[in-house]
């Protein structure tokens with residue numbers, strides 16, 4: 001029998017739930033370990049202090065190292081397990097998966113963090129929820145101390161992610177537009193790019209697992225602007241039952257439902273793209289601040305090194321497309337704003 005992987009994460013971590021949903025869908029055996037428990041402390045430290053962290057067992061079933069970062073982890077799983085792959089053999093579809101996944105991981109995470117740590121209602125709720133995940137038996141005094149400390153630390157990081165008073169309308173309207181776009185898409189489709197899920201679905205799922213299910217203000221918005229998204233999120237959490245045959249189930253590029261995908265690409269082109277480009281420019285210029293225009297409004301935040309790396313993944317994957325596939329991708333992205341990533 002295959003030795004199970006170990007997945008360290010927690011319920012309030014979008015990337016952890018993304019990773020857990022991938023493992024469930026792919027029917028890869030794993031053991032879920034909640035961050036901050038004694039079971040987690042018995043494991044080796046991961047290469048970077050982040051969750052999710054995945055432990056790959058050696059031949060004796062021992063976990064000797066834990067590795068972080070969901071996108072490369074998903075790619076590593078592709079090399080280890082064949083069934084129920086997240087990657088289409090069509091390079092066009094594979095490229096779109098990566099682009100949409102990165103939008104979710106690097107942009108949608110901003111509204112996610114914002115709705116958790118900006119509205120007073122969310123903060124009060126988070127303080128009474130997050131500490132119990134690792135410490136179910138905390139008493140009331142411990143709950144207060146842990147909740148207050150955690151909230152103070154996370155609120156202190158808000159500006160790093162872009163959750164500031166001036167950016168608030170940009171992040172909030174971007175989340176609402178995404179709900180409306182996804183709601184229409186889900187009305188006619190099971191997943192983003194096929195009748196089977198790919199990394200785009202799991203990336204969106206991760207952030208939405210928090211936005212639509214945990215924080216009260218963003219949950220209310222979901223029912224006002226995209227009620228189908230709520231059930232879709234419930235579903236993607238565990239797709240172990242979803243039937244998949246071989247490589248079947250991906251849309252061909254010429255049968256993509258562009259009536260609902262074009263608005264999604266345009267939304268990505270309006271938000272993620274100007275931010276990612278400005279961030280890259282800031283990093284190259286050695287500037288600490290990113291300033292860009294998003295749908296006519298000024299957006300500011302600190303430069304972020306990691307997103308300088310993920311934009312390179314997208315560019316490399318675009319550069320690796322064969323000529324006919326690149327032409328198809330160019331046709332799909334033309335006029336959405338996403339093409340600016342490659343100019």
Ligand SMILES: N[C@@H](CCC(=O)N[C@@H](CS)C(=O)NCC(=O)O)C(=O)O
Pocket residue numbers: 012013014015016049050051052068069070071105
């Ligand atoms: N790019 C990483 C991001 C992981 C990440 O940012 N994890 C957050 C929790 S969702 C974290 O561990 N933050 C460090 C902390 O809270 O101390 C991935 O895709 O896995």
